[in-house]
Amino acid sequence: MVKRVIAIVEDEEDIAELVSYNLVKENFEVRVFNDGESFLSSLDNFYPDLVILDILLPGVDGLEICRFLKNNYRFSRIPVLFLSVKDSETDKVVGLELGADDYLTKPFSPRELVARVRALLRRSGLREERTAMLKAGPILVDLEKMEALLEGEKIDLTPVEFRLLSIFVQNPGKVFSREELLERFWGGRFVVDRTIDVHVSGLRRKLGRFGSLIRSVRGVGYKFEL
Template sequence: MKVLIVEDEPSMIELLRYNLVSAGFEVSSAMDGEEALMLIDEQTPDMVLLDWMLPKISGIEVCRMLRRKQETRNLPVIMITARGEETDRVRGLDVGADDYMSKPFSPNELLARIRAVLRRHNPNLGSDMISVADVSMDLVAYKVSRAGRELHLGPTEFKLLRYFMERAGRVLTREQLLDGVWGQNVYVEDRTVDVHIRRLRKALNSENEVDLIRTVRAVGYCFEKE
């Protein structure tokens, strides 16, 4: 799971990074709202920790802009700020933040809040079984079925389907799929993603079944929740 820290205090970034990496997360960071939006456009993370007071574009405005875009409207966001008034918390939640933490806070509490928000967005996290729509994956037995029909997937298609299902409802770019399924240090051409998605679709969809993988023109793909 990849977390983007958006914070203008280097010491706070390092504190958060240390605790998140220790907990098994991949971490990137931005020091202003403009840089954050650029990084999210390039490679959408699984979670954003967003400071309220930021240079260039405020955290509140960043959150509002994320909620306006189809690709990021369901992106988990936790606001982190020194502003502890109830009106500020309400405002942060009103613009679409999933949770709100006031400084100073316990790193352990933050990690618990992150995991809780991620579970709300994806109840399958941490489970040996993943179920989305009528598709089920058994991660221990390495089996996949759709509406009770067993599917036969190659290793790459299995990893691709798992990556999709763990992020169901989110639009994923080819770059995200390449990094998440093949790895960041492996060179694979973009069209390779399309080839494996065609194979996955062929395995998933029988003659009368709805195609759960939606192509989003000029962006990427989305695995539908319904």
Template sequence: MMETILLVEDEQPIRQMLGFALSRAGYRTLEAGDARQAQISLSETHPDLILMDWMLPDATGIELIRHIKRDSFNSDIPVIMLTAKSSEDDKITGLNSGADDYVSKPFSPKELIARIQAVLRRNTSRQTEDEVLTAQNLRLDKGSHRVTIDGNSLELGPTEFRLLNFMMENPNRVYSRGTLLDHVWGRNTYVEERTVDVHILRLRKSLAPWQYDKLIQTVRGVGYRFSPNE
């Protein structure tokens, strides 16, 4: 499967150059010109790695990395910082923010590709069986963001994946819509509680062909519960 890299860089010529180099190396690329675009992209997909420029129009790369690492559903994504800042203190700041590697501009595309490969290898080696959740023949792999039933892949959106992930991690407990919003969407996200119902419905539709929709139970007047043995 082709690995996906999110490239967060405000200078279009650099994005184009890096996009071309990454494509030639066999990677699929997503592009974001600022922090807001990057956050939108991360709400829609789960890349295998992020290349992050330090200086962005609406935030610093440092701030964005810290935000990503606080997000339990994206904190596993490795980040390589790209920047013209090359002092020792800058490198320490970048690495302490949560970056997995630090590459100073100007750099060779070949060197960057080698660093990407090294970071991805390290990240893969950190993945363990603890990252796989199961309920009967339903299997959720947090490392690859893949959900299968009897070996058949389910096409879930990022929100449905996060919702199923949270419920499988916390089985047999009833959660209100407000609590699910806090844990799955985040405390600083302002959406209506009925949004939860919409995504529960979508998730159930994805599980229904195997009759696994019954694992997600509605508790009238309270919220929802995941019952793995139902």
């Protein structure tokens, strides 16, 4: 059986060793990077199954690395788990809104970390293969370039708004509950239903007169309908 490869981007040697030890014990293959630049440089010939990412790194910090991964089509589907001493609600929300799939604070339980890694890998394995271009009415979504066009004009979307639009365009007519969208984005952790409402509101605003294509389903969530 092929081992899943986990990238650990962590500048504290003792933390990196603890994480590595517990993952190797569970039959994962690991590669450890002590700074953000060495990890980014490795991506020319390295494609991990999951990234465990500290925020407070020398040079390029974890937030910048996450932003890069989630805005690059080649890497956008790699699950990112933040492992950080920054433990305020604001820190968690910022990380998750950048596109991270989970957020665990230090100090942490190694067993919980391994469980979250397994859960993220299961979720990523269930994601449907996507075509590079999606079209629905006046909206064109280019998954390879991570761009969306409205009547031929590029729309400036955040990573979360882009992923929301992609989900809606791929599933016209399907009703998504807020809980389902929270689970797809963040595993339902650390965020409340209102978070989805805020992102949908921002997406509708950027779609202008076509924002009404994203319809509210009272008491449930949203659907995209031409």
